[in-house]
């Protein structure tokens with residue numbers, strides 16, 4: 001019973017455990033944030049796979065393959081497959097309003113068929129619901145009473161005056177340069193694409209891979225789609241399957257006879273002689289899996305179907321031209337990148353947890369040393385060794401639980417606002433944040449060193465502990481605070497502190513700060529070590545206050561090193577900060593998606609919280625054992 | 640033998656605390672035979688206790704007088720089972736303390752002895768009543784504690800009241816004077832109604848007048864409740880208050 005009472009009393013009365021709490025909190029928050037973003041990214045890649053290409057695709061080169069209709073029929077018969085749809089992929093040029101020409105990927109699809117395989121309908125940007133928003137009144141006017149999603153599904157112009165004259169197209173939301181994405185992710189349309197007639201040009205490819213004359217066609221934009229995948233949203237133009245087939249010369253056609261020298265044989269009527277038909281082609285077939293069937297199972301089944309079918313139709317393109325892949329295989333580039341980063345992260349996390357365990361351990365050890373007398377008292381009134389140990393273990397667990405709870409809350413807040421925070425980091429305040437965060441990190445490390453040193457000192461002189469810790473912490477924090485202030489001042493008002501800038505160079509960012517802090521720390525640790533050694537050799541180590549002064553000295557050294565390092569590259573200007581450091585951490589085109597994905601998986605959170613509590617308890621283990629083995633007689637002897 | 644339980648301001652806590660030490664009708668409640676204790680000081684061997692024999696009778700107030708450094712505290716710690724001797728036995732009602740497991744010895748300390756120290760040794764985080772109750776808490780499981788909480792609390796408050804601390808139950812040790820702190824320490828030592836109160840220079844840190852009030856408290860306990868007390872001191876005038884005085888000299892006890 002006394003264990004609970006003392007645990008909570010110790011928690012309430014002491015400042016030091018706050019540090020342990022903070023350590024656990026920050027570690028927990030960090031892990032949850034990163035896991036959430038990573039998990040969100042993986043989810044999004046998976047989803048993108050689903051929304052964009054189905055579970056399994058059969059694809060050939062741009063030349064395409066024939067007999068796809070029969071193949072689709074066969075595939076749809078197998079239980080593993082849910083639906084299959086043909087696609088014609090081509091590359092072309094799109095001329096947008098303002099004579100803006102853009103290279104695009106042309107996607108000829110059958111709207112309804114596509115919707116059965118992927119979530120085609122759900123990617124449509126213009127819906128009745130969105131058009132109800134007054135800010136889109138202009139575009140709502142263009143649509144009138146028609147349904148934009150329906151137009152996208154049928155890929156026919158909803159406007160009577162255009163029907164039959166031009167083909168319909170659905171273009172990616174990022175295709176038009178006149179669509180401007182705001183910071184919050186919503187769009188502004190300076191020159192709406194909907195209803196605009198644009199010219200699409202493609203180069204048809206023959207079955208044998210030859211290039212034909214460019215073909216042009218006029219399309220009217222009936223909708224725009226937003227898949228969330230930047231690469232796709234900025235490049236894809238969707239048109240009706242038949243139109244694409246036609247443009248690419250992939251419809252069924254008559255075959256012209258060719259003689260041995262490769263010349264076209266001219267018939268008696270003066271026209272090229274026809275000696276058969278060329279079947280229609282597509283470049284890709286996408287297949288979705290039946291419920292409960294994995295992409296791998298589906299791929300194997302499709303592979304079998306394909307084998308059977310192509311054996312029966314030897315005139316189909318050779319098997320070696322065909323790729324049958326799951327979406328994971330097609331996304332391998334991104335998936336493996338994420339997997340890699342995940343591995344790296346796990347490594348980082350193990351280090352973070354070790355740091356957390358060590359922090360809790362050191363801090364608790366100090367508490368135990370401070371509390372030796374209390375432990376002696378408790379032993380004298382009959383507390384057992386396991387009882388004493390359990391006070392500190394319980395204490396560790398409570399710190400872990402509180403820290404993890406706070407960390408979870410923090411992480412949740414960050415994850416919810418991750419895109420806003422990212423934007424914020426991207427502008428001037430980001431610099432400020434960096435200048436605060438980096439030195440604070442340094443201060444935390446310094447504090448840890450101070451704590452470790454205090455521990456060593458305490459073994460020799462218990463009474464000066466409090467003084468020592470206060471000196472150590474405040475020294476480190478003050479020194480770095482000075483560094484922060486100067487740097488922030490310089491970064492916020494470049495030019496105003498011209499002399500400082502001339503002398504030391506403008507701050508070049510986190511790299512320098514980190515380097516400087518590291519150098520400072522090394523110098524500090526070395527100094528501290530030498531001092532201890534000398535003191536030890538002289539046989540008078542009981543000088544904690546004096547030794548503590550080394551920490552502010554270290555902080556000053558760290559500050560000077562910081563300034564000196566700026567001196568070495570004075571050319572770097574504050575304005576280049578963002579460019580240099582890549583405050584735009586999430587580069588849309590690099591990371592594939594337009595937003596930082598994130599999702600909080602509560603199962604993961606529970607595991608992380610449990611690990612945090614366990615780490616904290618483990619950290620408290622050695623101090624708890626130390627407490628259990630305190631000799632009560634010795635601890636009670638003096639005041 | 641005097642049965643302190645029947646007479647006391649404190650009724651014996653009923654069920655939860657079980658005695659594995661059978662009370663005997665024998666006179667001596669605590670008995671030590673040829674106790675030896677050495678301390679290793681670097682290469683030097685300090686032979687502090689050199690065969691101490693002592694027999695504490697139930698209900699007596701025994702004082703051990705000795706110069707500073709003569710080993711009084713060491714002896715007291717051995718009698719309370721807090722420290723282990725290098726040689727010799729301590730018997731509590733015929734039970735050899737050092738043949739018990741350490742857990743059993745912990746329990747023995749909790750139920751049968753109460754320590755009072757020169758430097759009070761209160762827990763700074765706890766207030767007066769909590770400091771008093773901590774001994775009871777140490778001995779009780781969470782369940783037992785929740786069941787008997789109210790009763791124990793009442794008893795603690797009554798005890799503190801009797802020691803003149805009725806108004807200070809919510810104060811923390813650092814808000815109390817030395818004499819008041821020592822009275823809290825006595826309350827803590829008494830809350831489990833120990834068979835023996837072991838007091839190590841209880842007035843050593845107090846001025847003469849305050850010290851006298853503490854001795855009055857001990858005298859009251861002894862007289863009114865038959866509390867067995869073993870007190871050590873270097874002060875002859877303090878020793879004079881006890882029933883019987885033994886002198887610790889050169890590691891051995893002598894009648895004085």
Ligand SMILES: Nc1ncnc2c1ncn2[C@@H]1O[C@H](COP(=O)(O)OP(=O)(O)O)[C@@H](O)[C@H]1O
Nearest residue numbers: 678679680687706707708709710711712713714
């Ligand atoms: N842990 C220890 N290590 C070495 N010497 C000790 C230790 N504890 C006590 N002593 C020595 O043993 C002697 C007796 O100590 P103590 O029992 O405290 O005496 P008293 O209480 O009579 O003043 C003293 O000389 C003291 O210095």
Ligand SMILES: [Mg+2]
Nearest residue numbers: 711712713839
């Ligand atoms: Mg002493």
